[in-house]
Amino acid sequence: MLVKKEVSFLHGNILTKEMLNETYVYPRDFVELKYCDYSDGIIAGLDFVENDGTTYLTKGIVKFKGEYYFLLEDINLTSYFLEMHKQQNWSTKLYYLYLKSSTPIKVDSIIVQNLDLYVSEECKQDDLFLLCRFYGGKDNMELPQLNGNEEKEPFKKLTDDNLYVNMIDTLYAMPGKATYHPFLFKAVAEYLEQKPNKSILDNVILMQIQNMKVLSIDAMKTYINAVGCDDEKATNRKELFDSFIKCLKKEEEQKTFLEKNKENEHLKSRRHNGPKGMLL
Template identity: 25%
Template sequence: MKLNFRPNFEKGLILKQYMLEALRDYPESYIELLYSNMGDGIITGLEISVVGESIFCIKPGIVKNQDKVYIFQGRTNLEFSEGERYVYLKIKEEKQIDGIKYKMDIIQTEQETEEFLEIFRYIKNAKMKEYTNINELFLENRPTNRIDTSYSKQSIEGGNTVRKEYFILYARKIIEKPNATIRDVAFAYECMNGIYNIEILKSYFETEQLDNETIFQLMKKRLSELELTLEKKEVQMPEKSKTRKTIIS
């Protein structure tokens, strides 16, 4: 039986090794247990903003990579580079005599790689901004000068999915549709509040395959279905016949 121990630090007590071990192990065990059922990806944070004309600011966050949870504490400023770039969180473990040192850096490269955890990518030749319309993601040639997190993974219960900002953009489009079903609207409000479980996506999209590319294809398909149904309804709606006036003399 493994017993938990919470140390009591009071004045006059002698600091012992097992007290320090408990102080080390308790938070680590709690974090591992808290996120044990979640997939690899960004759990929270690591939002990107643009500062001035040439700087990305990447905020702190929590990520899960290869089943390990890491806390990225540093706010990082990253200078724009011209052309196509990929931005990753590089995690490196260094074993030392007194423990394991975790080094985390934000790096940008000219080449795509699966070695590190992707945060975003971009192609710069003008002013940078975020996606504001989900339809931009459905274009064969996407617009440049966007903070593109569509290849990044959001960690949720049971797996991972696309970042939450894209579900919000999708939800806004759904709510605009007057012919959206109750099921669509319910899912849209779920998107606004945040998708936290993979089973919600499996149920709504009716598929087990939920990689980022498939999710965007299914979003596009559903919005197209609603648009097509609405167009047919408008065409088939008969014009109201004019009532013939009767004159009584």
């Protein structure tokens, strides 16, 4: 049986334990039903944005070890970066920004457990949730951008340049297996929008990102195999994303080759079918 409940808070009435319990259980059940089959990762928000030279982490929801944590206000990462840089005197090397679970605190029968920002030089710590990798030698956490002017490596700043924030290993929750952060797929969409003579597969990928912000890992592998690349060689998230990007560029190169070949065939046809001289 399906059920819908409403709690009425009338002026002068006494709040009962059952009324308060319903205000807690109902929204919690909604979140659990909607995302129970999702992997750990970012459920919504927690995007990296830059405004007037300041980098922010937007409010959102994270699923971590099966529990849901809510960030209700944007975090000024630039201020955090500058303060931590002074305290810890970061050197010119790579650091990892995590969310770390705090010790639960009980206040008036309410148990509060936070995920706090935490910086470490070590990567892949299972008891922490990774937000990004960054370079400690700058005065800000600089976000990467697609370099459309660089034909050979337009995604280099997003995947391989250590001077910029890197989100390759940031988990975004999906049914089954976590995918990549929407920040990366936004760059993919930008690349495809600029790509001339897009194929049917290109348009399918672009529409999926425009509708859902992300692609599932399975969808990426299907695209890779359809284009003719081999995704079995990818042993980690970085290699899989590189393979996906390689296929985007490979298909464009194939398209260019086919267009040139078609032009050559057309020229040959014109020469063969053109007017012939008259023998006298």
